[in-house]
Amino acid sequence: xxxxxxxxxxxxxxxxxxxxxxxxxxxxxxxxxxxxxxxxxxxxxxxxxxxxxxxxxxxxxxxxxxxxxxxxxxxxxxxxxxxxxxxxxxxxxxxxxxxxxxxxxxxxxxxxxxxxxxxxxxxxxxxxxxxxxxxxxxxxxxxxxxxxxxxxxxxxxxxxxxxxxxxxxxxxxxxxxxxxxxxxxxxxxxxxxxxxxxxxxxxxxxxxxxxxxxxxxxxxxxxxxxxxxxxxxxxxxxxxxxxxxxxxxxxxxxxxxxxxxxxxxxxxxxxxxxxxxxxxxxxxxxxxxxxxxxxxxxxxxxxxxxxxxxxxxxxxxxxx
Amino acid sequence: xxxxxxxxxxxxxxxxxxxxxxxxxxxxxxxxxxxxxxxxxxxxxxxxxxxxxxxxxxxxxxxxxxxxxxxxxxxxxxxxxxxxxxxxxxxxxxxxxxxxxxxxxxxxxxxxxxxxxxxxxxxxxxxxxxxxxxxxxxxxxxxxxxxxxxxxxxxxxxxxxxxxxxxxxxxxxxxxxxxxxxxxxxxxxxxxxxxxxxxxxxxxxxxxxxxxxxxxxxxxxxxxxxxxxxxxxxxxxxxxxxxxxxxxxxxxxxxxxxxxxxxxxxxxxxxxxxxxxxxxxxxxxxxxxxxxxxxxxxxxxxxxxxxxxxxxxxxxxxxx
Numbered sequence: 001x002x003x004x005x006x007x008x009x010x011x012x013x014x015x016x017x018x019x020x021x022x023x024x025x026x027x028x029x030x031x032x033x034x035x036x037x038x039x040x041x042x043x044x045x046x047x048x049x050x051x052x053x054x055x056x057x058x059x060x061x062x063x064x065x066x067x068x069x070x071x072x073x074x075x076x077x078x079x080x081x082x083x084x085x086x087x088x089x090x091x092x093x094x095x096x097x098x099x100x101x102x103x104x105x106x107x108x109x110x111x112x113x114x115x116x117x118x119x120x121x122x123x124x125x126x127x128x129x130x131x132x133x134x135x136x137x138x139x140x141x142x143x144x145x146x147x148x149x150x151x152x153x154x155x156x157x158x159x160x161x162x163x164x165x166x167x168x169x170x171x172x173x174x175x176x177x178x179x180x181x182x183x184x185x186x187x188x189x190x191x192x193x194x195x196x197x198x199x200x201x202x203x204x205x206x207x208x209x210x211x212x213x214x215x216x217x218x219x220x221x222x223x224x225x226x227x228x229x230x231x232x233x234x235x236x237x238x239x240x241x242x243x244x245x246x247x248x249x250x251x252x253x254x255x256x257x258x259x260x261x262x263x264x265x266x267x268x269x270x271x272x273x274x275x276x277x278x279x280x281x282x283x284x285x286x287x288x289x290x291x292x293x294x295x296x297x298x299x300x301x302x303x304x305x306x307x308x309x310x311x312x313x314x315x316x317x318x319x320x
Numbered sequence: 321x322x323x324x325x326x327x328x329x330x331x332x333x334x335x336x337x338x339x340x341x342x343x344x345x346x347x348x349x350x351x352x353x354x355x356x357x358x359x360x361x362x363x364x365x366x367x368x369x370x371x372x373x374x375x376x377x378x379x380x381x382x383x384x385x386x387x388x389x390x391x392x393x394x395x396x397x398x399x400x401x402x403x404x405x406x407x408x409x410x411x412x413x414x415x416x417x418x419x420x421x422x423x424x425x426x427x428x429x430x431x432x433x434x435x436x437x438x439x440x441x442x443x444x445x446x447x448x449x450x451x452x453x454x455x456x457x458x459x460x461x462x463x464x465x466x467x468x469x470x471x472x473x474x475x476x477x478x479x480x481x482x483x484x485x486x487x488x489x490x491x492x493x494x495x496x497x498x499x500x501x502x503x504x505x506x507x508x509x510x511x512x513x514x515x516x517x518x519x520x521x522x523x524x525x526x527x528x529x530x531x532x533x534x535x536x537x538x539x540x541x542x543x544x545x546x547x548x549x550x551x552x553x554x555x556x557x558x559x560x561x562x563x564x565x566x567x568x569x570x571x572x573x574x575x576x577x578x579x580x581x582x583x584x585x586x587x588x589x590x591x592x593x594x595x596x597x598x599x600x601x602x603x604x605x606x607x608x609x610x611x612x613x614x615x616x617x618x619x620x621x622x623x624x625x626x627x628x629x630x631x632x633x634x635x636x637x638x639x640x
Contacts (some may be wrong), residue, residue: 085556085581143582222574236405244574252572254564255543258586261405261461265576 003102004300004318008054008097011032011045015116015298018057021106021227028066028109030182031075034125034294035100036061037316038158039231039243039308044095045182045304049148053096059318060093062100063115063124072124073100073107073273076099076132077199083271084153092269101300103320113275126315127282127288132270135278137240141265144238146171148215153225155195156183156313159242162288163218164192175211177203183313190230190290204228218294226252229238235260242267290314323422324638325622326415328374331365333363333421334500335618338377340427341418348386348429349575350393354445354614355420356381356637357627358478359563364415365624371416379420379638380413383435383444390435392444393420393427396452403591410590412449415525421620421640446609446635447602452590455598457538457560458483463584466491468535471527471552471595473545476503478635481560481610484512485536487627489605493609496530498525503633510610524548533557547573555580562587610634 001020004013019315023029030162041058043049060075073093093107094098107123138144150167152160155176166172168191176187176195184195194210196203204225207214213234219226223246229239230252237260257264270278281287292314296302305314321340324333361378363369380395391415400407413419414426457479458464470487472480473487475496487494488511498509498516504515505532513609514530515623524545528619533554539546545565549559550572557580572614590598601607612634615623 082556203370226574236402241574241578243578249572249574250567250570254561254569254586258561258563260589260590262586264584266574266580266582268579268581310416 002104002297003057004059004297006044006054006056006058008052011047012057013300013304014129014299015059018102020104023106025196026108026110029104029106029167030062030064030066030071030112031104032062032064032100032320034063034121034320035318036126036131037303037318038079040092040308041094042304042307051096057093057098057102058094059102061098061125061128062105062128063121065257066112070296071112072128073088073105074113074132074272075129076269076271076275077111077276079271083273086269086271099161105167110272113279116279118283118286119288122291122294122317123289125317126158126291130162130289130315131278131282132275133159133242133268134162134166134272135281136270137242137267138166139214139277139281140270140274141267142216142218142238142240144172144216146169148172149175149210149211149213149216149218149234151175151177151229153198153213153217153219153221153229154179155187156180157220158289159220160218161314165190165283165287168192171283172216174212175207177207180314186259186313197265199226202298204232208232216240220244223247224250224251230256230262233257233262236262238263238265240265271294292316294319298299321423323377324379324617326364326374326376326378326413328372331367333351333378333620333624335366335620338422340424342603343426345426349380349424349426350384350386350391350432351424352384352420352640354383354640355379355637355638356446357623358449359627360412360563361414362627368439369415373416376415377418379422379570381445381448382420382425383441384433391432392435392448393425394431394452394592395449395577396545396589396591396595397431397495399591403593404464406589406591417636420598421617430592433599435455436599438603438606439608442614442637443612446478446611447588450482450609451602452595452600453479453484453562453588454482455601456590458486458596459560459597459601460534460590461562461587462536462538462558462560464490464492464536468492469495469531469533470551470558471495471497471531471534471537473537473539473541474509475499475516476500476633477540478609479540481634482558485607486605487536489607491533492536493531495527495534497527506633518545524552528552531535537561540564540605542569543567543589544570549572549588550576550582553577553580556582557607558583558585559588560585564583578640612636614639
C-alpha cells in the first residue's frame with residue numbers, strides 16, 4: 001500500500017509503497033479514505049517530539065471503513081483507568097505506532113467508532129485529535145457553562161477552532177485573538193462576538209473593554225502574553241491550556257489569581273470517555289470541523305509546508 | 321469595653337475603652353474569651369490591604385460564649401451563593417467591620433457556631449480563619465486523597481500548619497519547606513515525613529529525591545521559587561495557593577504542566593459550607609491547632625511584633 005513514512009535521518013516524509021498491515025489479536029484493518037494533519041506531525045519532522053522512531057507511518061486522524069461500516073479512529077491509545085491523567089503507556093497514533101497517512105491501518109477495535117453520519121469524509125477526518133483535545137480542555141477541565149465569556153487565543157489552529165465552535169454551540173460569548181484580522185473576521189462569521197489582534201499593544205485592554213472579562217480562556221501560546229490572560233480573568237475563571245508555543249510564562253501576578261479563585265488547568269489529548277463524550281457533543285450540536293485545504297497523499301509535503309507556515313484556518317486534510 | 325482599635329493615621333493599634341456593641345436585628349453579642357492573629361492584621365497596620373477604615377476594632381478569630389453556649393465565629397461574611405467564588409460583598413471580620421480583639425462583638429447568628437468541645441479556648445480561637453483557608457485550599461480546591469504526597473511550603477504559619485495537620489490526619493505523606501531547621505523538625509514531630517530548607521540551593525532536588533514528586537502542593541510564597549514547585553509535580557498534581565508573599569511567578573515552564581494535566585488552583589478564605597465542613601473535619605480527626613504563644617489584650621503590640629517577625633510556629637493567640 002502507499003504510505004507517508006518518516007525518515008529520521010533526512011527528517012523527511014517519504015511517500016512510498018509499504019506492506020499492507022495484517023490484523024492481529026483484537027485489531028481490525030481500517031480502509032482509510034481521508035486523514036488530517038496535526039501540529040505534532042510537523043514537530044516530529046523537526047525532531048521536537050519525545051520518543052521518535054525511524055520508519056514510522058505518520059498521521060493521527062482518519063476516517064474510513066471496516067466491513068462496510070463508516071468509522072473514525074480515536075488516536076489516543078492506552079490512556080489507562082485514571083480520568084484525571086493519562087498513564088505512562090499512553091501514546092498518540094502515528095508515532096511510535098504506525099499512523100493514518102496510508103491506505104490501511106490495523107488498530108484495536110476499541111479505538112474504532114462510528115463516523116457521525118452528518119459529517120463529510122473530510123470533516124470526519126479533521127475531527128478526532130483536535131476534537132478530543134478541545135473537548136477535554138474546554139468542557140472536562142474548564143467546565144464551561146452556557147453564557148460564559150470564553151476567550152480562545154490563536155484562532156485558526158484546529159484545536160482552537162474546535163474549542164471556539166463548541167463554546168459558540170453551547171451559547172457562550174466567544175472572543176478570539178489572532179495575528180491576522182482575516183482570521184478574526186472568519187471567527188466572527190462562525191459566531192464569535194469579536195476579537196483582538198495580538199500584534200496590537202492594546203489587545204488585552206481591547207478584549208477587556210469589549211467583554212468585561214473572561215470566565216474561561218483556552219490557550220496554547222503561553223509565553224510573555226500569558227500574564228495578560230491572567231488579567232482578563234473574572235472571579236472564578238478557568239484558564240485551560242494545551243500547549244505553549246511561545247514558551248515560558250513570565251511575570252505572573254498571583255495576587256490577581258488567588259483572591260478571584262482562578263484555576264489554571266493543564267490539559268492534553270483526552271481519555272476514551274472524553275472521546276465518546278466529544279462525539280456525542282459535536283453530533284448533538286451538528287458541529288462541522290472547519291477545513292482549510294485538502295491535499296492528496298502524494299502531495300503531503302505541501303500539506304506539511306502549509307501546517308509549518310501557520311497560515312491555515314481550520315484543518316489540513318489528506319485524501320488517501 | 322476594652323478593645324484593640326486601628327488608628328489609620330499613626331498605623332498603630334490602640335488598646336482603649338470603647339462602647340460595648342448592642343445587638344441589632346439578627347445579631348447576637350458574643351462574650352469573647354480569646355482571639356487570634358492573622359497575617360492580614362499585620363498587613364492592615366502596614367497599609368497593605370484594600371478598603372482600610374480608621375477606628376475599626378481588628379481581629380478575625382474568636383471563641384467565647386452566648387447565653388452560656390460556647391461558640392466560635394466564622395469570620396467570612398457575605399460569601400454569597402456561588403461555591404466557586406465569593407461575591408462582591410464578601411468581607412473578612414475585623415476590617416471594615418469591627419472584629420474580635422475586644423471583650424464583646426455583635427455578629428449575625430449565622431456566623432456563630434458551636435465550639436468543638438475537645439478544643440481548649442486557645443485552640444478554638446486559633447481555628448477559624450486558618451482552618452477554613454487550609455480546608456478550602458487542600459480539600460475543596462485540591463481534593464487531596466489519602467496516600468497523596470503533599471508538600472506544604474513555609475511551614476510555621478497558621479494556614480500552612482493547619483493544611484499539614486489535615487493532610488497528615490487523612491493519611492497523606494506530608495513534606496514541608498522552611499527557612500528554619502527547627503520548624504522542619506517540629507513539623508516532623510507532628511507527623512510530616514520530612515522537609516527541606518529553602519535557603520539551601522538543592523531544596524527542590526532534595527524534596528524530589530525524598531518524595532518521588534508531589535500530588536498536592538500548598539503554597540503561599542509564590543515568587544521565583546514557584547518554578548521549582550512546578551517541577552515537583554507528579555502527573556495529575558494540584559497546586560493550591562492562597563497567597564504570594566514572595567511576589568510574582570517567573571520562568572514557569574508550561575510544558576511540564578499541560579502534559580501532566582496539572583491544575584494550579586487559586587484559593588482564599590472559604591464559603592459558609594467550607595466552614596461547616598472544616599469544623600466537621602477537624603472534629604472527626606481531633607485536630608488541635610498549634611499554639612505559638614499567648615498574649616494578653618493589653619500586650620497586643622508584642623503579639624503584632626511576633627507575627628511581623630515571622631518566627632512563630634503556630635497561631636498567636638490573644639487572651640481577652
